[in-house]
Amino acid sequence: MRLIIKFIPDGYSKYDSVNKHTIQGFIYSLLKNTLYSNYHDSGGFKYFSFSNIFPVSDFKTNETKNLIITSPKTGFIRLLKESLKNMDNFYLGKQRMNLEQVKIFKPHLKRRFITSTPIVLYEESRKNRYYSLKNTNDFSFFLERLKDNALKKYNAYHDLNYFFDGNIFDRFEFDREVAVRVKKADKMFLIIGTLWKNLEKFNMDDKKFYKFIMDCGLGEKNSLGFGMINVVG
Secondary structure (H helix, E strand, O other): OEEEEEEEEOOOEOHHHOOHHHHHHHHHHOOOOOOOOOHHHOOOOOOOEEOOOEOOOOEOOOOOEEEEEEOOOHHHHHHHHHHHHOOOEEEEOOEEEEEEEEEEEOOOOOOEEEEOOOEEOEEEHHHOEEOOHHHHOOHHHHHHHHHHHHHHHHHHHHOOOOOOOOOOOOEEEEEEEEEEEEEEOOEEEEEEEEEEEEEEOOOOOOHHHHHHHHHHOOOEOHHHOOOOEEEOO
16 A cells, blocks of 8 residues: 655755655654554564655645555554644655645556566675675675565564565566665765566566565565555556
């Protein structure tokens, strides 16, 4: 399930004045005084992700911006909508935004996906080292880690011990590797991720699993806005 938020900036500011931690903080602020009040501090997977703000351009008073939040938790999405329902405006960092529309929608599952935000995987989590296709050229590692991470989230969410043979996708079309600068508490972090033009599963036998990853996101750091995917076609 997904939530799209449409808003108009109440003044001009640069696009990079709002980053992933800013958006994440805004989402958590909507959960105050709800059943999810302590969600930020809870351990384990958070089971949500979000898009970049689009269109990608500086914030101007005459341009509508959009943000999509996605999660397999229908209650989570409905609660966010309820929190926004009576708001006329909100803040992303120091930038005030005038709320235009909030709408829930459910994209139809299809066999082809495209990344909306970069897929992030750890090569060595203890050293905070991210997988880089440029540095390792080891696609098999990417395949194995991507599937393993998706299965761990799926099994934890549904309390299962599910597994399947083969790759998570049958066809991959690489777009590019990116390094995303994320600022938190005046410290800058660099996160490596990959973007894909096509992630395709020929025979989608378990639609429940693929619906889950479409809602939850692929790879690490989903709740920081990484690994969000959209259907194609």
